[in-house]
Amino acid sequence: MKVAQKTIKFLTIAVIAIITSTTFASEAGEKGQPQSDGGQVNTQAEVKAYIKHHLKDSHDFTLFSYSTDAGERKHFGFPLPVILWSSEGLVAFMSSEFHHNDDGHVLVEKKGLKFAKIHSKIYEIEKGAVAVSFDKSEHATNAQKPLDLSITKSVVGILFAGFLMLFGFSRLARQYKSREVPRGFGRVLEPLVIYVRDEIARPNIGEKKYKKFMGFLLTVFFFIWILNLLGLTPLGFNVTGQIAVTVCLALFTMVIYMTNGSKDFWAHTLWMPGVPYILRPVLAVIELAGFVLIKPFSLLVRLFANITAGHFVVMSLIALMVTMKEAFGPVASTGMSLVLALFIMVIEILVAFLQAFIFTMLSSLFIGMAVEEHEHH
């Protein structure tokens, strides 16, 4: 269903884009810079910009955009609150005040400060400046980023996933009060919980200690899975493809296994027994780097890269119908992109589960390594 919906959504956008391409041509010429936010996507460069924009976090929740006959861009969606920790303290306003501008031309004035949105990032312009000035590589030269605590699209996604989890699983939990075997949707959720417990946590952490980490592992598993799946819906979330999110998740895993390390774990990490004394400090550095940096890094990059790549591939394949139209004609290019995108979407649904599984699996593996009590030789 989701596959179909997403495909239909992009088909609609593409069809609208093709129909209105003539009206857009004149407008685009006037504006000079192509609007990447929901703008019409006709050329390879625009496709690239659109995908790049999608992969980033967004301050608006745009479902789709279209052009009126008059050539005006209309965006369908809703604005989200922008909350900034600026040099003047907390500043909050709705993202609609940027009027979907994403290249720093619309300035919002609050508390005597001017804010501009450039490529999905909000900049605070230095005092005295009237407009953002760019250098050659389009970096703003007279502005810096404040701490952006906005309820962005990703935060909405996180909250939505959290709400879904809380709703679904607390209902399941309440069911057990009245009956032994849950009914309805709980019947689907229960085996998943048992799966995480029996296939991921128990074998990797060990029968004695797994219980303590079940809360984290279950939360992370369903959090990642739900967000991966939400990313495949037409809502267009890309939460698990945000490096900040995956960094946070990996950091949690790291903190958990570092704080729960057993005596044996620290002995083996810092002063490896059975190795010449000269080598021990070297090994300690390597081991410590492995646990503090390399393992969390592999976790965060794997999830981030997989989801980002998945979104990139799916959107590129959908864009085939636009980019290949001249070479193959509209029917062939549309058909080709439909078949290929559908195929990749099916794989992406698998990947959505797989990445959640791998993240949880590796987390429990690392936790298992840290809490393991070695038998003394």
Next chain:
Amino acid sequence: METLLNDFSPGLFVMQIVILIILLFLMKKFAWKPILNSLEERETGIEEALAAAENARKEMQNLQADNERLIKEARAEREEIMKEARSISDVLIATAKEDAKEVTSGLIEKAQLVINQEKQAALAEIKKSVAELSIGIAETVIKKELSNKKEQLALVEELLNDVTLN
């Protein structure tokens, strides 16, 4: 790497940490703890039930074995009793037969004795009635003596004939 760092949004990172901590706490409290506890309860319940069923099965088997043994024993006992009863009845029948023989022979003897006694009594009665008769005859004869001697004689003779006929 630079784009990676550029894409890293500190604000989103902070939000994610805060939300994840809250979510972890809420999920643990309202979902995972009750779910895992009830799952564990159910599993131990099932294990116990299975063990109980196994025990019951074993008990049943024992009971069945007991039953079979009892039945066998009962059968053997019955056989024994039957045998005993048969021998007892044989003995009884034999003794009864002997008793019956004794009794019948006793009865026969007694009957013979009674018959003899009766016979004696009858004979005595006959003798008595003969005497009475002869007395009666004598009486009549004496009565008739006065009228006719000849007739008297004829009568005596007749009466005597009667007696012998008797």
